[in-house]
Amino acid sequence: MLSRLKNVALFTLLSGLFIILILQSCAQMANPPGGKKDTLAPKISESIPLNKSRNFKGKKIELTFNEYVGIRNLSQELLITPSVGTYQTKIRPQGLSILLDSTLKDNTTYTFNFRNAIEDASERNVGKNIKLVFSTSNDIDSLQIKGNVKQLLTQKHPENILVALYPWNDSLSIHTTKPYYFVKTDTSGNYLLENLAKGKYYMAAFNDINNNLLYNSNKESVDFISDKYIDLSKNQEQHFAISLQNQDSLKLSKTTASAKTVLYEFNRGIKSLVLQNTPKAQLYFQQEDNKNLRFYVLNQNSTDTIFVQATMTDSLDRKYQIPLKIKFRELAKKEKIQKLDLNFEVRPGPGKLLSPSDSLQIKFTKPVQQWASTGILFKTEEGEIHSLPDQAFQWNQFQNSLTIKNAYLPSRTKFELSINKNAFVGVEADSSQAYMQKMEWQDVENYGSIDGQITSQRPTNHFIVELIKADTFEPYMTVKTSKRFEFIHVEPGLYQIRVIADLNNNGYWDIGNFKLRKKSEPVYFFEGKIKLKANFQISDLLINTQK
Template sequence: MRFINTALAAATALVTAGCASVGSPEGGPKDTTPPTLVSSNPTNQQLNVNTNTISLEFNENVQPISVQKELLITPFTDNKYRIRFKDNNLSLIFDKPLQDSTTYIFNFRNGIADITEKNVAKGLRLSFSTGSYIDSSRVSGKVLNLLTQEPEKDAVVALYRANDTLDIRKSRPYYQIQANAQGEYSLENVKEGTYKIFALQDANTNSLYEEIERIGFKAEPITVTPDSQYVVLQTARIDTKKPIGLQRQKFLDRFAITYTEGISRITAKTIGSADTVSSKIAPDGKIAELFRSPKFNGGKLLVAVLDSAGNSSLDTIQVDFGTDYTQRVQGAQLKVINGNQQTQTYRPGQKLTIALQGQVKINGANPISIQADSVNKTSLKYPEQINLDKTQTELTFTVPKLAARQQPYSIVIDSTQLVPVHNKKFPIQPIPLTIAEAQGFGSVKGTIAGNQQNFILQLLTTQNKVLKEVRNQRNFHFTDLPPNSYKLRVIRDENNNGKWDQGSADFKKEPEQIYMHPDLIEIRANWDLEDIRIQL
């Protein structure tokens, strides 16, 4: 709600344009020194201030840089102000006198810079009181990204008076401060009292919460006193939007629905008979496919989907089938999630899935073979070694031991034994298969101690992608790990539902807490890492 006088802004633009050539002398050293505050009115920590103008004088010429967005005034005020600047002076002129008997803090963040190189006067902060004393209560702490336990850089920490009905989605906080790059914050000169506290990944710097941003909070208000207290806030996204079907496509053997976001579960039942229709979720997580079968050849379905945050949608959908196969899968190809078919490597003993362009039935005992040439060939038996899923579009088997790992292999599918259900052929070519060299694998084992009854232990990559997880196992052992660096994360699964639960949208329930093992897990070939102890 703050503004710059229009005429003044225009004049400033002209002045700036006229001074466009100002800079360091050609060939001279670049100016890297930020401006320094020489004096101010009122002065820092001054009492009994009675003015509607805040004046700052610097040791060199300065300019405002998005001051309306950068300047944090606490406690929050809707008292509008104009900005006036000339040479090395900058003033804020308020429409009305400041509130009586109030301690004010002006935090300019990145809002003032010099003219020549736009060096920012970082850490510029002015505090004073319109009464006879300066409030001395304070709260400090740290802001962390909950799921990674890494610092939430530059998060805004906000206080709202506990008895206020102000909403962080619509109203700016009464007090606020920006955490540093390490996530550390210290909010000082606060009036003693009880407050609701939040930490906000303020992506658009408007000090208001939007659902795309991570937010941390305490479900219960905190009491801020002159005695120092330390509050850790952990941010996470709160997803309240239900999945919505954006696009529907009909193919020969399936009906595809594209949703607005990733889904984790789908069920589809016929209306009336309540028969379950075969379905699956595509690797990208956003496409749900409903499949044709002898019992279902089209009609109305009741389709329920659930996303990872627990948001659900239920729709009645008219399903019809088309005449062509989907183009999402071409013939037969390796199914890879979060990877690339061209670079994925496999090893003996590892599960492998082939996605098919259409539904098939198997009329033979050896529909798949792995071969390097006509002599070096390993045939797989059906159904002993090969599984055809319920949608009839995926084949899964365990990679057998092979004679040599260095030479290239191909997965060859016998099209005479793999017959399209709907009597329309699709091309099936040999699939290149890269077998990992015999470098050896490692493992990690350990124990989880403490009173926490329900938990989920996850093995992560260094990019925080979940590779493996176990539930409620005090003694854990992750095996067959390629040499690499890994992380261990524990979710405190308070309601024992097998997943991490986010905080409530009304901020009355905090998200389930996370423990991150402090050290990277370094796995070496043919080596078992033991005695990892996690205390909950």
């Protein structure tokens, strides 16, 4: 009897669990099959104050949306103009509250632009153009400035570039003053400043990398109006072309000494360098990464201190007199200096064909103190062996790059470059190994050419015309001209043409100076890309610099 009761109890328990599982399955929430996906973005259903309200004096802003929402990167996405100072936020399932820490200004129109901060909770549809505009007076300011921002040197239209408007005064500087009105560009580089008050303003656009609303010249690209101010009384358009305009002075930032070298690292690029007060023994050095100098211990006692004066010209053509105290670290007792081969590379490299205008370059990892031109030979398929006269060779300032001039290279279609062992000896008594590279001239018919002219109304015309590879945006060929340009022996490919207006005729592009409100030298592009085929000539391209 007891066993029977146990079986009945077990059966009852199992039946109860089965029924509970069925009920849970029936009660489970699920999307109806075949239902439409939610593609609608959230919208404001209620707000305090109401949009376009007047005479609002409160310190609490509240927004309620028509569905459950998520708030994303509010501190970065929310743009409030003019600035309200600090504030606190409280997130709710269908909205948010903003509690201001200070009182709103009188007679001011405020815009709260939420950009991409609001999205619905289910499908993450981002709310578009969610703004709240209100005034603390009887009137709402309604003036606008719109336009586009591009990168000067690439013509690309960047996103999230800060476009800033400042109440004008003579002492205004964008690196110390935060804007009164501001907005950021969209994915096409477009911007729209709305609800602006009448008045005189200064205007700039820059890539505010650290989001502090202040321009940092050594990191952030910029452009600005060249006029003193904008007298805003009606809607306007202003377009900007930003570029990096680093104005930092040239300074020595770090010195690293070893038993073999002393490395000086500077904070910006060095265009040219001359040393004074150098010792009688030749002082070998080279420039690295455009802005660093490395000196070598050759012919110097490591215990000696050498004092030299360096006259340096930076990338802005500013000259500096910088004293250098060169002292090599003494070699430790157990420290051994490892002797390595003197390495180099030949350009064009292995497998690359020579164009009709190419010279050969031999680039070394360090300066060369000795070499023999007779150790460089050219062998043809016909069994001819040629050495070249001294005038065929040209060293650069640092003795680490040797050019073999085009006019002295063999005219045979194919030949071999042969460099004997120990043909070059470096400053650390390291010698080069034997080297051989097969070379071949490219058939002229495998190249194309591009030519055209520049239209300009400037009284003096000096231009730098660059043929740029469209895929990498690297300059491929450069010519300097007053009007017409021609690129010959151009490899087939896709190209763009960039023109720099060389206003001061110094042969390179000059950046602007935001402190002097002097803009960078203008840059223009031929509209569209150019597809060049082998044995093909593209002629009479017209590039307009009058825009």
